[in-house]
Amino acid sequence: MTDTLTISGLTVELGPPGSPPILDRVSLTVGPGEIVALVGESGSGKSMTAMSLMRLLPPGARMRADAISLGDIDVLHASEHEMNHIRGARISMLFQQPKRMLDPTATVGAQVAEPLRLCLGLSRSQAHARVIELLADVGIAEPERRAHSYAHQLSGGIAQRVMIAMALAGQPDVLIADEPTTALDVTVEVQILQLIAAKRAKLGMSALFVSHDLGVVSSVADRIAVMYAGRIVEEGTTREILHSPQHPYTKALVKCAMLKPEADGSLYTILGDANAARAVSHGCRFRARCLVCTAEHLEQKCESEEPELAGCGRAEHSSRCWATIETRKAR
Amino acid sequence: MIFLLRRFVVLLCTLASVSFLVFLIPYLTPGDPARKILQARTGELNLDPSAVEAARVRYGLDKPVIEQYWNWGQNALHGDLGLSYTSRTQVSDLVGSALAVTTSLAVAALFIALVAALPLGSLAAIRRGKASDIAITTVTQGFVALPEYWVAPMLVLVFALKLGILPSAGWTGPASMILPAVTLSLRPLSYFTQVTRASMVDVLESPHLTAARSRGLSFAQAMLRHGLRNGLLPVVTLFSIWLAGLLGGSVVIEVIFAVPGMGRLLYQAVTDGDVPVIQAGIVCIVALTVLITTLTDLLYALINPTVRSSNVSR
Numbered sequence: 001m002t003d004t005l006t007i008s009g010l011t012v013e014l015g016p017p018g019s020p021p022i023l024d025r026v027s028l029t030v031g032p033g034e035i036v037a038l039v040g041e042s043g044s045g046k047s048m049t050a051m052s053l054m055r056l057l058p059p060g061a062r063m064r065a066d067a068i069s070l071g072d073i074d075v076l077h078a079s080e081h082e083m084n085h086i087r088g089a090r091i092s093m094l095f096q097q098p099k100r101m102l103d104p105t106a107t108v109g110a111q112v113a114e115p116l117r118l119c120l121g122l123s124r125s126q127a128h129a130r131v132i133e134l135l136a137d138v139g140i141a142e143p144e145r146r147a148h149s150y151a152h153q154l155s156g157g158i159a160q161r162v163m164i165a166m167a168l169a170g171q172p173d174v175l176i177a178d179e180p181t182t183a184l185d186v187t188v189e190v191q192i193l194q195l196i197a198a199k200r201a202k203l204g205m206s207a208l209f210v211s212h213d214l215g216v217v218s219s220v221a222d223r224i225a226v227m228y229a230g231r232i233v234e235e236g237t238t239r240e241i242l243h244s245p246q247h248p249y250t251k252a253l254v255k256c257a258m259l260k261p262e263a264d265g266s267l268y269t270i271l272g273d274a275n276a277a278r279a280v281s282h283g284c285r286f287r288a289r290c291l292v293c294t295a296e297h298l299e300q301k302c303e304s305e306e307p308e309l310a311g312c313g314r315a316e317h318s319s320r321c322w323a324t325i326e327t328r329k330a331r
Numbered sequence: 332m333i334f335l336l337r338r339f340v341v342l343l344c345t346l347a348s349v350s351f352l353v354f355l356i357p358y359l360t361p362g363d364p365a366r367k368i369l370q371a372r373t374g375e376l377n378l379d380p381s382a383v384e385a386a387r388v389r390y391g392l393d394k395p396v397i398e399q400y401w402n403w404g405q406n407a408l409h410g411d412l413g414l415s416y417t418s419r420t421q422v423s424d425l426v427g428s429a430l431a432v433t434t435s436l437a438v439a440a441l442f443i444a445l446v447a448a449l450p451l452g453s454l455a456a457i458r459r460g461k462a463s464d465i466a467i468t469t470v471t472q473g474f475v476a477l478p479e480y481w482v483a484p485m486l487v488l489v490f491a492l493k494l495g496i497l498p499s500a501g502w503t504g505p506a507s508m509i510l511p512a513v514t515l516s517l518r519p520l521s522y523f524t525q526v527t528r529a530s531m532v533d534v535l536e537s538p539h540l541t542a543a544r545s546r547g548l549s550f551a552q553a554m555l556r557h558g559l560r561n562g563l564l565p566v567v568t569l570f571s572i573w574l575a576g577l578l579g580g581s582v583v584i585e586v587i588f589a590v591p592g593m594g595r596l597l598y599q600a601v602t603d604g605d606v607p608v609i610q611a612g613i614v615c616i617v618a619l620t621v622l623i624t625t626l627t628d629l630l631y632a633l634i635n636p637t638v639r640s641s642n643v644s645r
Contacts, residue, residue, distance in 0.1 A: 054545055080549070088547030101542035103557040104637055114556070115546045150636040151539075166546055 003071025040227035109147030236317035452527025
């Protein structure tokens with residue numbers, strides 16, 4: 001059985017000191033065999049969370065956390081050398097643009113073989129045989145020929161299958177998938193999602209799915225955490241998030257994902273700009289775009305401070321909104 | 332295969348057209364070629380008209396230009412480039428030995444430049460914006476501004492006269508190659524460093540390097556396996572341009588260090604009006620340049636699969 005991945009109080013800052021943090025005290029757990037989705041708009045800090053877990057943040061990024069651990073491994077305090085044995089072997093990652101993630105001058109086979117040789121210590125010929133198996137296993141036709149292909153000879157879907165083979169090669173406990181289907185055709189998207197889900201179930205891995213698309217993750221995730229401007233604003237089981245969203249932002253996201261036309265025939269959109277929310281130093285970061293805030297006459301409260309993630313009814317469901325807290329109090 | 336064949340045809344066409352243009356040099360410059368030959372040989376300014384006529388017939392200068400070119404080309408293909416007007420020795424021997432000297436000097440200089448520039452440029456890229464990057468960039472950029480006629484005497488002063496560990500001039504063996512090669516290497520070293528730095532900066536930011544690290548490669552492993560090769564591509568191109576450029580020889584360096592290379596040979600030939608030497612020298616340089624460019628293209632295709640592929644994504 002795999003171990004629990006725990007993130008607690010993860011804060012990441014980029015740029016000059018004093019600039020608003022990219023991630024602000026993000027806490028998240030992914031239980032053994034669980035699929036958790038991290039959902040939010042572009043720039044909300046989802047990918048940064050993923051890169052923090054891999055300890056592969058861009059140069060200049062400053063990371064603080066109370067804890068990042070996988071079972072009894074302390075990922076937060078691991079040395080660079082120890083990280084090289086954690087990446088690929090315990091935690092693997094899928095990326096958004098698979099073709100750009102492959103070295104244009106190296107063959108597919110050579111790259112898939114790397115985790116086999118590094119993590120599992122296979123010999124050259126053992127690794128080659130295993131590469132063919134892995135490629136066939138992720139549904140690539142003619143794996144022998146494909147092993148000798150280069151990135152520019154692959155379609156996006158095939159490239160992502162190669163990346164999946166590569167991510168699974170080291171037999172990791174946790175798979176982080178950062179928008180793995182965003183750059184792919186819709187028809188391919190479903191195939192790739194099904195492939196990831198099937199592999200995850202077969203190997204008993206847990207997974208952290210990062211996506212801006214609530215529709216995509218709702219089909220695979222057990223739990224969903226919604227991020228807004230570097231913070232988690234709501235967390236719950238997929239069912240709870242989809243059927244009884246509490247935070248106004250989550251409600252708006254769910255409404256967007258339904259793709260149901262409004263009364264006037266237009267599609268629902270969340271007004272305003274998510275990037276401006278980062279500069280908000282106190283109070284709720286969503287309040288400028290929030291319709292509930294004014295409707296419930298909570299302006300003062302929303303402006304003065306942002307509530308902690310608070311349970312809303314069920315044990316696993318929590319959100320960060322004054323309106324839901326007030327309503328529950330009133331009951 | 333088709334690629335090779337096409338390059339070979341280009342090589343032949345380039346050689347034919349360049350050699351014809353070069354062959355026309357004596358006819359494009361003012362004055363009677365036959366007269367110039369005699370003047371070059373005897374140093375006599377008042378020539379006997381009958382001697383000039385005799386020379387014209389002897390050297391085949393009375394025939395049409397195209398026929399002369401045809402004869403010259405046929406001989407050249409058999410390795411016979413004629414006799415030098417001034418020294419009356421085989422042009423092929425003169426050009427051959429000068430070319431050998433210049434080639435070894437150029438290769439030595441570029442080797443020094445490359446061996447220094449690759450680590451320096453990579454280091455500057457990795458430590459971008461830090462003190463070591465600024466130091467490397469400033470110093471190597473400064474090399475471009477140093478004129479060879481200043482660097483060469485300074486090196487001679489220090490290493491030959493003060494320390495006495497290297498010969499000051501001449502072409503007597505590997506030790507005598509060091510000072511001219513170092514002098515010649517400074518400019519390419521500077522350019523190689525800049526290009527390596529720029530291309531490595533790109534490579535360091537490339538997504539596939541992050542992906543490589545995400546599957547457990549250390550930074551050094553990722554750089555060696557997936558960074559260097561990509562980063563080297565622009566340097567390969569620049570290297571070939573410099574190699575081709577240096578094969579013409581450097582007059583300044585060859586004169587200062589008394590190196591019997593192409594620069595001095597051609598300079599002397601032009602001064603003396605020694606047309607066969609000029610013709611053969613230029614044609615050889617052009618042939619080598621085209622050959623180097625072709626080899627570079629092949630090498631480039633070898634390192635970069637995106638240019639060689641015929642089966643693009645389906």
